[in-house]
Amino acid sequence: xxxxxxxxxxxxxxxxxxxxxxxxxxxxxxxxxxxxxxxxxxxxxxxxxxxxxxxxxxxxxxxxxxxxxxxxxxxxxxxxxxxxxxxxxxxxxxxxxxxxxxxxxxxxxxxxxxxxxxxxxxxxxxxxxxxxxxxxxxxxxxxxxxxxxxxxxxxxxxxxxxxxxxxxxxxxxxxxxxxxxxxxxxxxxxxxxxxxxxxxxxxxxxxxxxxxxxxxxxxxxxxxxxxxxxxxxxxxxxxxxxxxxxxxxxxxxxxxxxxxxxxxxxxxxxxxxxxxxxxxxxxxxxxxxxxxxxxxxxxxxxxxxxxxxxxxxxxxxxxxxxxxxxxxxxxxxxxxxxxxxxxxxxxxxxxxxxxxxxxxxxxxxxxxxxxxxxxxxxxxxxxxxxxxxxxxxxxxxxxxxxxxxxxxxxxxxxxxxxxxx
Numbered sequence: 001x002x003x004x005x006x007x008x009x010x011x012x013x014x015x016x017x018x019x020x021x022x023x024x025x026x027x028x029x030x031x032x033x034x035x036x037x038x039x040x041x042x043x044x045x046x047x048x049x050x051x052x053x054x055x056x057x058x059x060x061x062x063x064x065x066x067x068x069x070x071x072x073x074x075x076x077x078x079x080x081x082x083x084x085x086x087x088x089x090x091x092x093x094x095x096x097x098x099x100x101x102x103x104x105x106x107x108x109x110x111x112x113x114x115x116x117x118x119x120x121x122x123x124x125x126x127x128x129x130x131x132x133x134x135x136x137x138x139x140x141x142x143x144x145x146x147x148x149x150x151x152x153x154x155x156x157x158x159x160x161x162x163x164x165x166x167x168x169x170x171x172x173x174x175x176x177x178x179x180x181x182x183x184x185x186x187x188x189x190x191x192x193x194x195x196x197x198x199x200x201x202x203x204x205x206x207x208x209x210x211x212x213x214x215x216x217x218x219x220x221x222x223x224x225x226x227x228x229x230x231x232x233x234x235x236x237x238x239x240x241x242x243x244x245x246x247x248x249x250x251x252x253x254x255x256x257x258x259x260x261x262x263x264x265x266x267x268x269x270x271x272x273x274x275x276x277x278x279x280x281x282x283x284x285x286x287x288x289x290x291x292x293x294x295x296x297x298x299x300x301x302x303x304x305x306x307x308x309x310x311x312x313x314x315x316x317x318x319x320x321x322x323x324x325x326x327x328x329x330x331x332x333x334x335x336x337x338x339x340x341x342x343x344x345x346x347x348x349x350x351x352x353x354x355x356x357x358x359x360x361x362x363x364x365x366x367x368x369x370x371x372x373x374x375x376x377x378x379x380x381x382x383x384x385x386x387x388x389x390x391x392x393x394x395x396x397x398x399x400x401x402x403x404x405x406x407x408x409x410x411x412x413x414x415x416x417x418x419x420x421x
Contacts, residue, residue: 018133030149047119050126077366082117103312112400120407127415180225188382294333308353344391383409
């Protein structure tokens with residue numbers, strides 16, 4: 001019996017435990033686009049283990065928690081935004097008798113999103129503490145998991161587009177745009193895991209991962225996601241030392257420029273459509289871009305009168321009346337304002353007031369503080385860049401699925417060490 005126990009515990013090493021922890025998060029991320037429930041269960045399971053780990057460290061080994069000191073501003077920022085969102089949820093749910101289904105859906109989204117932000121504090125803290133046990137094997141397996149997840153998501157997306165809806169794919173999300181943001185956070189995680197000395201052996205695979213990501217984004221057909229894809233790819237190439245060695249080659253430069261040209265040409269019709277929408281706004285404001293103008297205008301007017309918490313019902317009632325009066329004929333704006341404000345900062349400001357807007361801004365500010373002072377966590381720039389760009393024209397974090405994948409991407413990016421065993 002003793003021999004069996006010794007054989008069993010021989011495999012329970014810190015490296016294996018850490019490998020299970022990181023890979024569980026990556027499996028959670030990789031399955032979100034084509035399964036229901038599995039991804040969330042894995043995220044929560046991992047999160048609850050991390051809560052126990054951090055609380056145990058607080059009681060028994062506070063010295064271990066001292067490793068969090070360099071990244072404490074960012075950890076605090078995640079906690080604050082989660083706390084503000086959950087407190088707002090408690091405030092808004094006190095009387096929902098007049099809420100529409102859209103108002104109730106917003107309530108549920110912020111409930112889940114707030115809890116996931118708070119849980120991510122424990123996950124990120126644990127990830128930073130145990131990241132010293134990260135091995136190359138874990139990184140390679142992680143990249144493989146994300147890559148396979150992208151391939152399977154593409155197969156599901158192609159099936160949905162060609163055999164089910166023949167429209168912009170949503171996969172498991174409630175909107176095509178939300179799916180595109182989740183795809184981008186998978187992509188930023190893959191890029192983070194690709195930043196290693198093994199990269200040259202994976203060069204073609206990395207290119208294929210980018211092509212698959214772009215194909216998925218084309219199926220989602222969200223303009224800002226294509227823009228974020230181009231931007232984050234260029235950003236990754238600029239700070240990846242392995243790619244910088246290729247950049248001196250004129251053929252590589254020409255090939256990369258040609259690739260960008262292909263991407264732009266394939267999405268050209270959507271950009272031309274957007275330009276026409278802007279040019280014809282005075283005669284036809286009820287378009288995708290025109291709706292955003294009306295929604296943003298109503299949101300700014302509403303936020304001038306509400307500096308603290310507000311309910312979705314109050315906001316929608318005011319915004320629709322404002323659009324009806326100031327943007328007559330803009331039915332797209334009038335109808336779509338009931339969902340969200342189509343801008344992360346404006347969405348947060350109109351519901352959670354100045355406190356909410358500051359909590360969102362603190363994520364970016366705290367990241368800058370950590371990077372400038374400590375010169376660490378630089379890879380987290382990738383998911384934060386995507387969040388900022390996409391958040392300019394849509395409410396990214398309102399969707400709890402998107403928020404979860406963003407948080408996983410941030411955890412992996414922020415905790416990944418510069419060298420492995």
